[in-house]
């Protein structure tokens with residue numbers, strides 16, 4: 001493997017209008033925000049990464065402001081000038097900074113892309129090169145679609161019908177207290193056989209166990225993260241009381257978290273978001289643990305632009321990712337996206353992984369310029385805050 005030497009890193013704040021806003025138990029994001037990491041090597045190869053924070057701390061404690069601050073002040077100085085043989089050398093360089101997984105992920109992802117391009121390999125092949133034999137990528141990812149909280153069951157059904165007609169083979173519905181059992185019953189009355197799952201985004205507590213047990217009647221593929229966003233223990237108390245498999249998402253930040261969840265019996269499925277665990281190196285450790293324990297695995301998303309989504313798509317093409325991933329066609333998210341070509345849904349609810357080196361898609365600089373302008377128009381604050389930030393008015 002040819003090494004890379006990191007010469008320069010450029011951070012680009014962008015925002016994009018969403019084709020369809022996703023309502024969750026958290027509310028609705030008004031538009032997509034991201035910090036793109038453009039990394040240049042000594043030989044002129046460009047690697048791309050994406051941090052996908054919101055403007056406010058909520059789903060994640062990281063924000064557009066903290067990501068810029070932590071990358072600029074702390075993380076990028078740890079990698080500038082370094083010669084890297086494998087992207088798995090990045091986490092040890094960043095270990096002096098605790099937390100901030102979205103920021104670390106963005107740097108590491110840019111290095112994965114640059115190393116893959118330097119070695120003229122696809123990202124999927126580079127991931128597989130870091131796994132034991134027998135994990136060659138499939139060339140496609142099996143995917144599903146996530147549907148946000150709608151005003152009525154009827155409106156939800158209209159969207160489900162549209163998505164089924166587009167070819168999606170797995171439907172995920174966001175739920176929250178007051179929008180759960182009746183929703184599942186209403187959908188099952190019309191679609192008794194579709195592959196369906198629910199995602200609570202931590203909206204319930206153990207006191208809701210009787211309500212959550214009612215969801216066992218609806219033949220769900222899984223219920224995702226019903227309890228606390230950082231909880232493993234209470235999920236281990238809930239799982240034995242449900243026949244529906246619990247899938248953990250928010251509360252798994254590392255392979256060690258997953259070991260604990262497995263030990264306690266807190267989940268039967270894992271949603272792995274590479275950004276949530278701080279990068280693909282940790283993701284590969286989690287992948288190996290899932291394979292070892294026969295734990296069904298799929299890849300989640302943070303509504304990434306084509307920069308982040310293409311890398312997740314490559315990871316989702318690994319054979320140990322054996323349930324449909326939350327990676328939809330480009331038209332579900334952005335029009336246009338920052339990258340070309342668009343991802344389109346192929347047969348059997350799949351998306352084909354590009355075979356070009358690295359992330360395999362072209363990053364369109366004209367569209368980045370537009371997205372930088374949109375960010376400035378939508379959120380006209382300077383990060384990190386400069387000058388007088390006194391609230392005395």
Ligand code: MG
Pocket residue numbers: 199201224225249250271300
């Ligand atoms: Mg989730």
